[in-house]
Amino acid sequence: MEALGAPLRTLRALLRELRHAAGRSYRDSPAYRHVLAAFRAHRVTTEKLCRAQQELHFQAATYLCLLRSVREHEALHREYHGKGERSPQEVARLVGFRLPQQPRGKG
């Protein structure tokens, strides 16, 4: 499938996404090791159109899409939908009003 591009590019992008997801010890994470092992195992083939290789590449590209989309979606959510309502003080400040001072104490 030409639309996928080079497997190496997909692999690099996928490993980068895994690094974002995992944090410090990303190289020891099971996902990182599994992906590397899978790519190494399928590297040795004499056929150009090896079906298993194509299947692996498609799977890797799909997983890459998943990780990337989740990260982007979360970023958009934080940016636009995560802030909640403004407090009355903030709203007043926005439009230039002053809130009335409520008298304290009894009465």
Place this chain on the structure above:
Amino acid sequence: LSRPPPAAAGSCLVGPCGRRAYAPPAERKRFYQNVSISQGEGGFEINLDHRKLKTPQAKLFTVPSEALAIAVATEWDSQKDTIKFYTMHLTTLCNTALDNPTQRNKTQLIRAAVKFLETDTVCYRVEEPPALAELQKNEWDPVVTWAEKRYNVTIGSSTSILGPNIPASTKETFVSHLASYNMWALQGIEFVITQLKSLILSMSLIDRHITVEKAVLLSRLEEEYQIRRWGNVEWAHDYDLCELRARTAAGTLFVHLCSESSSVKHKLLQD
């Protein structure tokens, strides 16, 4: 429809339930340090510290594929301070497969999937504006043709409000094709179809004919056309786009991981 026990509100710990029967809380604090995988009797299990992950209906969380277990573990491990359940699509799919909250059997799932063909997005065409009609013809015709050739069926397309007239033989072909998938994979397939609003695009994706990005683009063709015309609104368009991509990618990966049997075939070296 038997309701799940009221105590099983969260994904693994028993807690008070003040919400709908099968809805986990939207967010809660990350309460575990380490995520690991172990192999049990029924398959692969996820461990959060020393606790075993359970489904919302308090069943033990077991998956048949190691790769799937690793991906689920990665989802749990990538949560930072709070656990955002709405981003954990693979976990949700596994929970659905294990609990089957809608209590559908294989036949019902297949019927729901094939029913989508009658209102398949790529078969529903507009007549105007002409630019959109042209775009639909150029982008969707190839996929329909591919499906017709691959499955040896007649599908066609329609501009009528009633939609295309799908012959019974076409439906039967898809029913028997989907019957070859196991129950887990079928949950995934039905999920992808519901997201993309198209059986044809879903099969095209699952048969690896197009990528996830392309399938999502084709599913949102009219929206993309309107965006190009009137402009993009990041907090709505991109938000929906990323969410649809994430869900579709998760569903596709889920289907492939649940229906594969990995075996490395060694070719004989030729002298």
